[in-house]
Amino acid sequence: MKLTVNGVSHEVDVEEDMPLLWVLRDELQLTGTKYGCGIAQCGACTVHMNGMAVRSCQVPAKEAADQTITTIEGLGQPEALHAVQAAWVEHQVAQCGYCQSGQIMQAASFLQFKPNPTDEDIDRAMSANLCRCGTYPRIREAVKTAAKSLRGGV
Template sequence: MTTLNINGKAQEVDVDPSTPLLWALRDNLDLTGTKFGCGMAACGACTVHINGQATRSCVTPISAAAGARITTIEGVSGDKVGRAVLDAWIKHDVAQCGYCQNGQVMSAVGLLRNKPKPTDADIDQAMAGNLCRCGTYQRIRAAIKDAARALA
């Protein structure tokens, strides 16, 4: 049995310690906002925050997350930065199919927590690991800039 701190709440999961965090979230805790995309940390759909850092949950074993603060898309709206990003996402109509958007939002929140006034290069670097098959990258950039302005 492993205890995880997810969205501010202690949750117990009975899985092998090598189980990827993604599957414990989705299959054991019914937190299905975190998506499976590639299983190789290449697409970003599975992004969560571990101790405030954007992390790919598909390749992070439960054993590496035990004792850490984990935030999923379900918990991101409860703070100022998360709310600003979500509001900007809606304002800029970022999502099309929506599949990658939870990971995109989690990476954007991580960026703005670390760099409240990101440059275009900062945005490019932080978002580089998140793929959007619909190609909404310009709207994503505009939403991040708008969220940064709202937080300033």
């Protein structure tokens, strides 16, 4: 089947029901997307499918075929970070870092649809992405900073 991931077309020979997470990690060697729980409860595996945040552990490969998939590797580049990635660095969000690619992907998708979020909006949107280190206050501040940056503020 054909997958478009981070702007690159790939032909993969996998079972149709193989989770997108494993296609990304094992077939395409894109290991920024993490395995957390395998049941869509933690958010570590969050990627974008057509701009929407999805849990890749629960998306069968056949559903991802012919869709536009973006992983953390395709969100920004080291020399040109996405506003959310830059805000994560600025606020030193990561501790262990394991959940951060999913957190960042969730925040980036959320901000496309809610460019001027309140604290409550942020908490609601990010509540399904778990962080065992408890960096939620820094996550909220980073999302607010990214929102401002994406709106053209400083």
